Amino acid sequence: MFGVMMNYPLTLAQILEHAHRIHGDKQVHTLLPNGKVHTYNYDTLDRRVKQLANAITTLGIRSGDSVATFASNTYQHLEICCAVPYAGAIIHPLNVRLAPTQLAKIVEEANDKLIFVDRACVEQFSKLQQKIDCKHIVFFNIDTGQNENRTNLSIEYEQFISEADNNYISDIQDENWAMALCYTSGTSGEPKGVLYTHRSMFLHTLAVNQADVFGLTESDVVMPLVPMYHAMGWGLPYASMFAGAEIVLANANHTHIVDLIAETGVTVAAGVPTIWARLLPELQKRKQEITSLRRLIVGGEPMPPTLIEAYEKELRVEVRHAWGMTEMSPTGTFSTLRKAHQNLSDAEKTDIKAMQGRPIPGVQVRLVSENDVELPWDGKTIGELQVRSPWTARTYYKNTSTAEHFTTDGWLRTGDLATINAEGYMQIVDRAKAIIRSGGESISSVALETALLKHPSVNDAAVVGVSDKKWGERPLAVVVITSQTDEDISEILKQHLATEFPKFWIPDKFVVVDEIPKTGVGKTDKHAILQML
Known part of the structure; x- marks a missing residue:
């Protein structure tokens, strides 16, 4: 017997609508190349997203088409990452760090019909542009003080959206419709495409906003120092919008990051350990200016225990270590302390925090031997880590050879060797190939x-x-x-x-x-x- 509940499609449009209707006054801040901060609210974001959704349709972009970005973290990039899936197309953030030849293959495979380019990345993009055939290119530039020759530009972003109507109703009927395409980093081979759905991203957003995961609230100011091409910025922009938190966008290498934290009152920041190692000395010097900062979300690589201790003991900033994969949208596990750990020594607590953590709600994990025998969770036995969840890929984009990466009973082979203890804390031992x-x-x-x-x-x-x-x-x-x-x-x-x-x-x-x-x-x-x- 089926239940009688509404079958309402879970789409990105709901996230945007919630941010606009319920948290319209909350702000989005962007650190500009000149050190100034651009600020507007979710109401303005919503209006511009709808204008952009209309604008891309005038270029012939249709539902299911792929639209790429070649950009850093800016408010325009956020608008694009909302507007493209809002219109039923697929947003495809390109990894600006990849070689032009590699990127050209990716653009060809994705069949990108339109590329948005941040003028801060124009020099890199020019090398790629010579190798691809893309019908439309839209350039945007957050540094309005620049005065450069624009004759080689296809379309200017602000003019592009200003001419469009701000009335647009998203009409995505199937929550399993594709909304984003992200490629793996290629550290163990050629980059592989992962095609997210509206449903998978919506459910990932709900899961990461749990108290023991990102734990975002309406009072937070969130700074994701994670590029959009890394699994949509770890899903943090969408999670922030759903929670009603303010968003602070910046290039992680910018010299004014600590100024930005102090000026905007950042409470939660996310990034790889190398960023926090680089920023630590300045944060220590300006400890009294960054008292708003309460939590770091760290992933990509293990964070050294000494670095965890420096943030937690000296700066009173909680460190939450995460693990995931592009294939998982990307969040899989989070390492937070349990109530049972309250009486442990500081060193023991740090050791737990340095682990990859426990599966977040909705994620299942298992360890498997070379003979496909499931292994015990005893904290000692090493096996291949396999995962599954509603936001984990079941195959790769346009990739038919899946046996190496996916099991016949529906699990993703991560390629990681790990242990899991009796409490469910997972520790990566190594990549199987490493x-x-x-x-x-x-x-x-x-x-x-x-x-x-x-x-x-x-x-x-x-x-x-x-x-x-x-x-x-x-x-x-x-x-x-x-x-x-x-x-x-x-x-x-x-x-x-x-x-x-x-x-x-x-x-x-x-x-x-x-x-x-x-x-x-x-x-x-x-x-x-x-x-x-």
């Missing part, structure tokens, strides 16, 4: 990296496998140290690791560098490290 095979034994690069990051002399660390005639492979560590020293850092770190690992695990060589290469989404780029070596 395990170092030395003399017939397996060495976890992630375990070594985690241990190195615990040492006070280490700011960042990466471990890679290098070819060895005798053992097949041996681990090599690349480290960024806190300060120069006359002591032998290699010997110091070898002794540090020897307290946790057997002798054959200890890297034979330690290379000190100024900076470890990162991908466009802030993950360690081990391919680049191997090329560098």
Whole structure:
């Protein structure tokens, strides 16, 4: 027997309508390249989104067409990420950090009919433009003080939307209609497309706004220092709109980030650990100016325990460590303390916070052996992590070879090796493909990296496998140290690791560098490290 409840499509239009109707006075702030802050409210956002939805239809964009962006985090980019799916088309944020040849393949596969380009990215885009055939290009520029030759521009954004009507009614009848296309970062192969639906994004938005996940409220001011091309900015803009929180948009590399936090009263900020390591010294100096900041949401890579302690003890900012994948929209697990942990020592609490965490509501996880046998949650047994949820992909976009990535019973093979303890806390041990095979034994690069990051002399660390005639492979560590020293850092770190690992695990060589290469989404780029070596 079926129930009698309304079957109302779950779409992005509902999120936008809720923000406009219920939280219309809440503001969106954008840090401009010149250091000034642009501000408007959700009412204005709604009006401009509807104008933009009308405008793109005049270019022949129809339901199901793909519309790309090549941009940083700005209010225009937010408008585009709302208007395109609102009109039934597919928003496709391009990873500006990828090589032009790689991007050209992605644009061709997505069949992008229109590309919006941030003029701050024009130089990069010009290299891509030579390799693609896209019918329409719209340029926008948040720095109105620029005076440059515009003869090569296809369409100017403000003129484009100003001529359009602001009356538009979204008419998406099926919640399973595609709304966004994001590509994986390609750290383990060619980037693969993940096609989100209105339903999946709506449910992801509900799930991440739970108290033990993002935990956003109407009183929050949220700053996602995460690019839109990384799973729609981790879903934070949509989650903020649904919660009625204010949004603060900025390029993570901008020199005025701390000024922005102080000026707008940011309460929740999100980004990869390297951002928070870079900003920590200035935040410490200006501690009295950033008292509004209460929470960091950290993902992409493990956050060093020493960095967690610095934020929580010195700045009184809670750190919430998340794990996810583009395939999961992206949130899968969150590490927050349970009531049962109240009496643990600070060090024990930090160890829990440094884990990848427990599945958020709606996500299921399991560990599987090489023989496809489900493994116990004992905190020790290592297996391949598999996941499923209403916002997890069941296949890749235009990719028919799915057996390697998806099981016959409907689970995503993450490619990660992990443990899960009895409380449900998951710990990534390594990527299955990144395990170092030395003399017939397996060495976890992630375990070594985690241990190195615990040492006070280490700011960042990466471990890679290098070819060895005798053992097949041996681990090599690349480290960024806190300060120069006359002591032998290699010997110091070898002794540090020897307290946790057997002798054959200890890297034979330690290379000190100024900076470890990162991908466009802030993950360690081990391919680049191997090329560098």
